[in-house]
Amino acid sequence: MLKIIIPTTMLIPLTWLSKSNMLWINSTIYSLMISMTCLPLMNQFCDNSLNMSLLFFSDSLSTPLLMLTTWLLPLMIIASQYHMAKEPLARKKLYITMMILLQVFLIMTFSATELIMFYILFEATLVPTLIMITRWGGQTERLNAGIYFLFYTLAGSLPLLVALIYTQTTLGSLNLLLAQYWIEPSTPVWSDSLLWLAYMLAFMVKMPLYGLHLWLPKAHVEAPIAGSMVLAAILLKLGGYGMLRITLMLSPTANFMAYPFLMLSLWGMVMTSSICLRQTDLKSLIAYSSVSHMALVIMAILIQSPWSFMGATALMIAHGLTSSLLFCLANSNYERTHSRTMILARGLQMILPLMAAWWLLASLTNLALPPSINLIGELFVTASMFSWSNFSIILLGINIVITALYTLYMLIMTQRGKYTYHVHNIKPSFTRENTLMSLHLTPLLLLMISPKIILGTMY
Amino acid sequence: MFRGALWLLAGRGYVGRGLSTRSGGSTPDWTEKVSEIKKKIQSALPGGPWDPLYDTSHLPPEHSDVVIVGGGVLGLSVAYWLKRLEKPRGAIKVLVVDRDHTYSQASTGLSVGGIRQQFSLPENIQLSLFSVDFLRNINEYLAVVDDPPLDVQFNPSGYLLLASEKGAAIMESNVKVQRQEGAKVCLMSPEQLQNKFPWINTDGVALASYGFITSSSRMQTSSGKEMTLKRIHEVHVKMDHSLEYQPVECALVINAAGAWSGQVAELAGIGKGPPGTLEGTKLPVEPRKRYVYFWHCPEGPGLETPFMADTSGAYFRREGLGHNYLGGCSPTEEEEPDPGNLEVDHDFFQDKVWPHLAHRVPAFQSLKVRSAWAGYYDYNTFDQNGVVGPHPLVVNMYFATGFSGHGLQQAPAVGRAVAEMVLEGQFQTINLSSLLFSRFYLGEKVEERNII
Numbered sequence: 001m002l003k004i005i006i007p008t009t010m011l012i013p014l015t016w017l018s019k020s021n022m023l024w025i026n027s028t029i030y031s032l033m034i035s036m037t038c039l040p041l042m043n044q045f046c047d048n049s050l051n052m053s054l055l056f057f058s059d060s061l062s063t064p065l066l067m068l069t070t071w072l073l074p075l076m077i078i079a080s081q082y083h084m085a086k087e088p089l090a091r092k093k094l095y096i097t098m099m100i101l102l103q104v105f106l107i108m109t110f111s112a113t114e115l116i117m118f119y120i121l122f123e124a125t126l127v128p129t130l131i132m133i134t135r136w137g138g139q140t141e142r143l144n145a146g147i148y149f150l151f152y153t154l155a156g157s158l159p160l161l162v163a164l165i166y167t168q169t170t171l172g173s174l175n176l177l178l179a180q181y182w183i184e185p186s187t188p189v190w191s192d193s194l195l196w197l198a199y200m201l202a203f204m205v206k207m208p209l210y211g212l213h214l215w216l217p218k219a220h221v222e223a224p225i226a227g228s229m230v231l232a233a234i235l236l237k238l239g240g241y242g243m244l245r246i247t248l249m250l251s252p253t254a255n256f257m258a259y260p261f262l263m264l265s266l267w268g269m270v271m272t273s274s275i276c277l278r279q280t281d282l283k284s285l286i287a288y289s290s291v292s293h294m295a296l297v298i299m300a301i302l303i304q305s306p307w308s309f310m311g312a313t314a315l316m317i318a319h320g321l322t323s324s325l326l327f328c329l330a331n332s333n334y335e336r337t338h339s340r341t342m343i344l345a346r347g348l349q350m351i352l353p354l355m356a357a358w359w360l361l362a363s364l365t366n367l368a369l370p371p372s373i374n375l376i377g378e379l380f381v382t383a384s385m386f387s388w389s390n391f392s393i394i395l396l397g398i399n400i401v402i403t404a405l406y407t408l409y410m411l412i413m414t415q416r417g418k419y420t421y422h423v424h425n426i427k428p429s430f431t432r433e434n435t436l437m438s439l440h441l442t443p444l445l446l447l448m449i450s451p452k453i454i455l456g457t458m459y
Numbered sequence: 460m461f462r463g464a465l466w467l468l469a470g471r472g473y474v475g476r477g478l479s480t481r482s483g484g485s486t487p488d489w490t491e492k493v494s495e496i497k498k499k500i501q502s503a504l505p506g507g508p509w510d511p512l513y514d515t516s517h518l519p520p521e522h523s524d525v526v527i528v529g530g531g532v533l534g535l536s537v538a539y540w541l542k543r544l545e546k547p548r549g550a551i552k553v554l555v556v557d558r559d560h561t562y563s564q565a566s567t568g569l570s571v572g573g574i575r576q577q578f579s580l581p582e583n584i585q586l587s588l589f590s591v592d593f594l595r596n597i598n599e600y601l602a603v604v605d606d607p608p609l610d611v612q613f614n615p616s617g618y619l620l621l622a623s624e625k626g627a628a629i630m631e632s633n634v635k636v637q638r639q640e641g642a643k644v645c646l647m648s649p650e651q652l653q654n655k656f657p658w659i660n661t662d663g664v665a666l667a668s669y670g671f672i673t674s675s676s677r678m679q680t681s682s683g684k685e686m687t688l689k690r691i692h693e694v695h696v697k698m699d700h701s702l703e704y705q706p707v708e709c710a711l712v713i714n715a716a717g718a719w720s721g722q723v724a725e726l727a728g729i730g731k732g733p734p735g736t737l738e739g740t741k742l743p744v745e746p747r748k749r750y751v752y753f754w755h756c757p758e759g760p761g762l763e764t765p766f767m768a769d770t771s772g773a774y775f776r777r778e779g780l781g782h783n784y785l786g787g788c789s790p791t792e793e794e795e796p797d798p799g800n801l802e803v804d805h806d807f808f809q810d811k812v813w814p815h816l817a818h819r820v821p822a823f824q825s826l827k828v829r830s831a832w833a834g835y836y837d838y839n840t841f842d843q844n845g846v847v848g849p850h851p852l853v854v855n856m857y858f859a860t861g862f863s864g865h866g867l868q869q870a871p872a873v874g875r876a877v878a879e880m881v882l883e884g885q886f887q888t889i890n891l892s893s894l895l896f897s898r899f900y901l902g903e904k905v906e907e908r909n910i911i
Contacts, residue, residue, distance in 0.1 A: 139522050280550035338692060339524045339710035341550050343882065420884050422711055422855035425690060 001056035001111050004070065007034050008104050015096045020089050024081050027096050028074045031103075035070035042067070042453055049177060056111040057177065064317050064454045065241055069106045069234050071443065072324065073099060076226040078436045079328050082335050083224060084136075095136060099226055102128040106234055110241065115164055115174035119157070122202075122238060126153055129235065132227040133219060145218035152215040156205030163198035167249075180248045188253055196254035199246050200261070206239030207294045209261060210268020220287035221340075225331040228283065232290050232327055233320035240294070240316050243301045244309065244456075251304060258302040265302070266392060269295035269399045276406035281340045282330045285410055286323065289366065292403065293319045300381040303388045306458040311380025313456030318365070318373040318444065325362045325440035329355070332433050333414065336426040342410070347419030355429045356415045358437040365444055367407040368400070373447045373454065518705040519696050523554035525881070526694045526709040528723050530557030531567040532867050533859045534715035536874025539601075544878045554707060556696050564801060566717050567867060569834025571751055571785055573766040573776055574868040575618035576642035577668055579633040579908040580844065584640040585889045586869040586876075591615075593871035600871075616777065617765035619656075620668045621819075626770065627665040629908050634668050645669050658760040660821050663770060689728055689853045711881060713857045718746030718798075718835035720860040727853050737852060740900045744846070744861040746798040747838035751787045752808050756826040759784060773815040783829070788812045789864075801833040836864045842904040847873055848880055848895040857881065858896060 011030060018026045041063045044050055049059030058066060076099050084092050105125045112118040126149075134146035168174050171182060205212045220228050272291040279285040293315065300312035330340070332355065337345045349356035368374040378400070385392045452459055525541060527534045538553045545551050562568045574594070576587040593600060594613045601609055622630040630646075637644045646668050649661040655669075691712050697704040716723045724730065724742035732738025759782050766776040775786025788811055790796065796804060808828060817824045839846065839861035846861040859877045862869060872889060879887045886892065893905050 140520065278547065280547045337710045338522075338708050341524050341552075341710075343545065343547070343550055344524055344710050346884075418884050421849050421880065422857075425854040 001052045001058070001107075004034060004037055004066075005104060005107055007037070008070075008073075008100060008107060011100045011103075012097050015093050015100070018093075023089075023092060023096070024077060027100075028077045031070075031074040031077060031100075035067070035074065038063075038067050038070045051113075051177070052111075055113055055117065056108075057113050058111050059457060060453075060459065061244060061313060061456045062110045062241065064313065064456075065234075065237055066107060066110045068237070068317055068320050069103065069110065071439075072230060072233050072320075073103045075324065075328075075436060075439055076229050078432055078439075079229060079331065080224065080226045081432060082430075095132070095226075098128040098132050099230070102132075102230060106238075109238060113176055115176060115179075116168070118176075118242070119161060119164055122242070123154075123157060125235065125238070126150060129227060129231065133223045136224045137222040137227070138224070139222060141218070142222035145215075145222035148215040149219040152205050152208075152212065153202075156212070157202035159198035160202040163195055166195070176245060186253065192254045193257050196250055196257040199250060200243065200257075203239040203242040203246070204261065204298070206242070207236060207298050208239070208291060209298060210264050210271065210291065210295060213268070213272070213291045216291055217284050217287045220290070220327075221281065221283045225327065228327040228331075229324045232286075232323035236290065236294055237316045237320055240297050240301065240312060243298070244312065247301060247304055255304075262299055262302050265295040265298045266395050268292075269299075270395055270402065273399050273402035273406060277402065277409060280342060282333065282342050282410070282414070283327065283340050285342075285406065286326045286330060289326075289403070289406065290319070290323050292399065293323075296378065296381050296399075299385060303384060305384045305388070307380050307387075308384035309458045310455040311377045311382075311384065313377075314373055314451060314454050315377025315381060317447070317454045318377050321440055321444045322362060322365045322374060325358075325437060325444075326366060328433075328436055328440065329359055329362055332429070337423060342413045344420060345423050346413060347415070347417045348423065349415040350419050351424060351426065352429050354434060355437075358434075358441070359411060359415050361441055361445075362437075363407045363411040367404040371448050372444065373451050376451050518698065518703070519554055519556070519707055520552075521705065522552070522708045524552045524709065525554070525711045525713060526707055527553065527555045527713045527715055528694070529714065529716035529720070529860070530555045530560075531562070531565045531715065531717050532870040533717070533862075533873060534713070536870040537713055537715060537859055537877045538874075540871075540874040540878035541881060543600075544875070544882055546882075554709070556694070558699075564718075564835065566835050566837060569751065569801075569832055570864075570867050571774075571776065571787065572867060573618065573774075575620075575766065576640075577618060577620050577633065577637060577644060579629070579636060580893075580905055581636060581640050582889065582891055582893060582905075583844065583865070583869070583907065584637055584642055586872040586891075587865075588640065588642060589872035589875070589889065590869055614777075616763070617669055619765040619767045621664045621768065621770045622666045622668075623663050623770040624665045630666050630668055633908060656760065656763070656765075658820055658822055659767075660819055662818070669765065691727060691853065691855050711855045711857065713859060713877060713881075714742075715859045717837040717860060717866070718744070720744040720837060720858070724850075724856075724858075727850075727856055729850060729853055729856070737897075737900045740896075742846065742858070742861070742896070743840040743899060744837050745840060746835040747863075748796045748798045748801065748833050749787060749789065749836055749864070750796075750803055750807055750831060750833050751785060752812065752828055752831045753778065753783065753785050754826045754828045755781070755783050756823055757782050758822045759826070760820065760822065767819075769815055769819045771815040771819075773812050773819075775816060784826075786812065786816065788815070796833075798835060801835075803831045803833050805831060837861055837866060838863045841899055842906045844905050844907055845869065845873065845894055846896055846899075847876055847891045850896050851900075 011027060014030060015023065015027050041050065041058050044060050044063065049057050051057045077096060080095065084095060102125060105121045109118055109121040109125065112121060130146050130150050133149065134142055137145065164174060171179070208216050220231055223231060269292050272288045272295070276285050276288045276292070279288065297312045297315050300308035300315070333345055334340050339345065365372045365374050368378045382393070382396050385396060447454060527538055534555055534557070538555050541551055541553055559565065574587060574591055576584050576591070578584050578587065594611060597611055598608045620630065634644050634646055646666060647655065648666065649664050652659060652664065652667045653661050691709070693706045693708045694712060695704045695706050712727070714720050714723050721742050721744045730739060730741030760777070764777040766774065768774040773786065773788040775784050778785045790807070790811070808831065837860055843863040845866070846858040848857060850856045850858065857877055857880065859873055876886050876889055876891050879885070898905065
C-alpha cells in the first residue's frame with residue numbers, strides 16, 4: 001500500500017515545483033501512472049484478504065473502490081483545467097494540492113485495517129472537500145452548501161466515534177480482520193439498538209439516506225467540477241463501504257433496527273427519482289439521481305444477503321463512474337453557455353455530435369441498460385429485495401421506470417430537438433473533454449466483460 | 460386581606476410585564492449595536508485588502524441566466540414574459556439592470572401614452588392589437604393575489620388620424636392592411652367627421668381613419684454568416700456612485716436600453732468593423748428629444764375626444780376630466796433639438812404646435828400651457844421601427860429596442876415575442892422576422908408610412 005500512498009503524497013511537491021506550462025500535464029500523467037500501480041492489487045489470491053502491513057490491507061471489496069479512487073484523480077485534474085485557467089498560478093497549485101490530499105486520505109481510508117484510523121481519515125476527507133466547495137464553487141450559495149455538507153456529516157459521525165471507542169474498550173481491538181471472527185451473538189440488550197444506530201448513522205448521512213440527504217443537492221450543485229466528481233463518485237461510496245464492513249460486526253443481534261431505514265430508502269428512492277423529473281437545473285437533476293441510486297445500495301446492505309452485497313458493490317462502482325461522467329458532461333455544457341438551466345441549451349446533438357454520443361452512452365448506463373454493470377448491480381439488488389419481501393418489487397419496479405424516464409428526459413432535453421439560437425456559436429468539443437469522457441466510459445464498458453472483479457467479497 | 464394579596468400578585472405581574480417589554484425592546488437595538496461596532500472597528504483599523512466581513516448583499520448576484528439591460532417597459536415586459544412562458548416553474552433566473560431606479564430620463568415615464576393600431580406595417584398592427592388586449596385584460600396578466608386589482612388608466616377613446624389630399628391614398632391602403640390584420644378601423648369623410656366631432660375644423664382634411672381594437676398571430680426565423688461570432692460571457696454591473704462592480708455571469712443578454720441601446724450595443728462590440736460589412740453595422744438607435752406640452756382649455760373637446768393626429772404632424776389627447784390636454788409635434792429633420800439634456804423649448808410650442816392645433820380645433824385658440832417636459836425617443840435612424848431578436852454575430856445578445864416613439868404601445872407584445880425567441884427559438888404568435896437586426900446590413904427598410 002505504501003507503494004501507492006507515497007507516490008500520491010509526492011504528487012504534492014510535484015505540483016508545487018512544476019513550471020506553469022507543465023503543471024497540468026505533470027499532475028495528470030503521474031496520477032494516471034499511480035492508478036496503474038493499483039491494478040496488481042486486483043490479484044487477490046486469497047479468499048480472505050491481502051494483508052500488506054499492520055495498518056493496510058485490501059480485499060475484494062476495497063480493491064475496486066481503491067481503483068476507482070486512483071482512477072478518478074487524473075480525471076478530476078483533466079476536468080478542472082478549463083475553469084482554473086484564469087486563476088493565478090499559486091491558486092491552481094493549491095487546488096490540485098487539495099485534490100491530491102483528498103486522494104491520499106481516501107486511499108488510506110479504503111485500505112485501513114484499524115477502525116479508528118478509518119474514522120480519522122473518514123473525517124479528514126471532509127476538510128479538502130469543504131475547501132474546494134467553498135473557495136472555488138460557482139455562486140454565493142456555496143457557503144450555505146459547505147455548511148450543510150460539513151455539519152450534516154460531522155453530526156452524523158460523532159456518535160460513530162463514541163461507538164468505536166466503546167467497542168475498543170469492550171472488545172480490546174478494532175482490527176477489522178479480527179473483528180469478524182470475534183463477534184458472538186450475545187443476549188439482546190436494549191443498548192444494542194443504540195449501538196447499531198451510532199455506528200450506522202454516520203454512513204447513512206454520507207450515503208445519503210433519504211431523510212438526511214439535504215446536503216447533497218446543495219453540495220453537488222455548488223461545487224466546482226472536480227468537487228462534484230469526487231463527491232458523487234467516491235465520497236458517497238465511503239458510506240457504503242463503511243456500512244458493508246460494520247454490518248459484519250453488528251449482526252445479528254440488532255437486525256430489527258434496519259427496518260425503519262429500509263422503509264426510508266424504499267420510499268426515498270421513488271421520491272428522489274420523481275423529483276428528478278421536475279428539475280430545471282441539470283446538475284441538480286444528476287445530484288438527485290445519485291440519491292436515488294444510493295438508496296438502492298443502502299437497501300441492499302441492510303438486508304445482508306450474499307446476492308445483495310454483490311449487487312451493492314457492483315452498483316457502487318458503476319454509479320461512481322456513471323455519475324462522475326454525467327457531471328463532466330453537464331460541466332462541458334456549463335462552460336459553454338454559462339448557465340445550468342436545461343431549457344436554455346437544447347438541441348446540442350446538431351452542434352456537438354461526438355459529445356452527443358457520450359451523452360447517449362452515459363444516459364444508457366444511468367438507466368441501467370443491459371449488459372452494463374449498472375444493470376448487474378440493480379438486478380442483484382432487486383432480486384434479493386424481492387426474496388426478502390415480495391411487495392418491495394412494486395416500488396423497485398416504479399423506481400426503475402422513473403429512472404429511465406428522467407434519464408431520457410435529460411437526454412432529449414439537452415441533445416434532441418431544434419437548438420436554441422444562442423448556442424450555435426459555442427466552441428466545439430476539446431480533445432481534452434473527449435478524453436475525459438472516454439476515460440470514464442472505458443472502465444464502464446470494459447467491466448461488462450468481467451464483472452466478477454467488482455462483485456465484492458461474496459462472489 | 461384577600462384583596463390585598465390579589466393586588467400584590469397583580470402588581471408583581473405588572474412589574475413582570477414591564478420587565479419583559481424592556482427586554483423585548485432591547486432586541487432590535489442589538490443589531491444596530493452590532494453594525495455600529497462594526498463601523499467603529501472598520502474606522503479604527505487601517506483598511507486592508509482582506510476584509511472578511513465584506514457584505515455583498517447590495518450587489519446583484521454573481522450568476523444569472525438572462526441579464527436584461529434596461530428596466531423600462533420593454534425590459535420589464537421581456538422579463539415578465541420570460542417568467543410567464545417558461546414551462547417548468549423557476550427554470551430561468553432573470554436579472555433586470557437599470558442605471559436609474561427613479562426612471563427620471565426613461566422614455567417610458569415621459570411618454571404621451573397613446574396606443575393605436577393604425578400602422579401600415581402588418582407586424583406593427585399585430586403588435587399593437589395584442590398590446591391593447593393585454594392592457595384591457597391587465598388583471599388577467601399582472602394581478603397579484605390578495606392585492607387590489609390594477610388600474611393602468613386605460614382610456615379607450617380611439618385614435619383619429621387625419622390625412623390631407625396627398626396622404627389620402629396612403630391612408631386608404633393602410634386601412635385595407637389594418638382591416639386584413641383584424642383591426643377595427645373606419646374611414647370617414649370630412650362631413651362624417653364634422654358630424655361625429657363638431658369641434659373639429661375639417662379644413663384641408665380629405666380622409667380620416669378612426670380605429671378601435673381586437674387581436675391575431677404567426678411565425679419564422681433567420682441565420683447568421685460565417686464571421687467572427689462573439690459571445691457575451693459576463694456583464695459587469697457597476698453600482699451607483701461607486702467604483703465597485705459585480706461581474707454577472709450570464710447565458711443571454713437582452714438589450715432593452717431604449718434611447719441608450721446604441722451605446723450598450725457598442726460595448727458588446729457591435730459595429731466595430733469595416734463599414735459596409737456585417738461586423739461594421741452599428742445598431743442605429745440614438746436618443747432624440749421630443750417635447751410634450753400639457754395645457755388647459757375650458758372650451759375644448761369633451762369626453763369623446765380621441766387621440767388626434769393632425770395632417771401637419773401635431774397631435775393631442777385628453778388627459779383626465781378637467782379639460783386638460785397633452786400633446787406635441789415631431790420636429791422636422793432640420794429642427795431636431797439637441798438630445799444632450801431634457802430642457803424644454805417653449806418657443807417650439809408657440810411657433811410650431813399651437814398654430815396647427817388652433818387651426819384644427821378652433822377651441823384651442825385660447826389655451827393655457829400648464830407645464831411641459833421632454834423625453835427621449837429611442838429613435839431608429841434607419842427606418843424608425845423596432846429591432847427585435849438576436850444579433851447575427853454576437854450570438855447571445857437579443858434586442859428589444861428602437862421603437863422610435865411607439866415602444867410603450869407595443870411593449871407587451873414585443874416582450875412576448877422576445878421571450879418566445881429565447882425559449883422556443885422562433886417567433887410563435889407574431890412573426891417579427893422582418894424586424895430582425897440583419898435588415899440593417901441587408902439594407903431592407905421596413906418603413907412605416909404614417910409616422911408621428
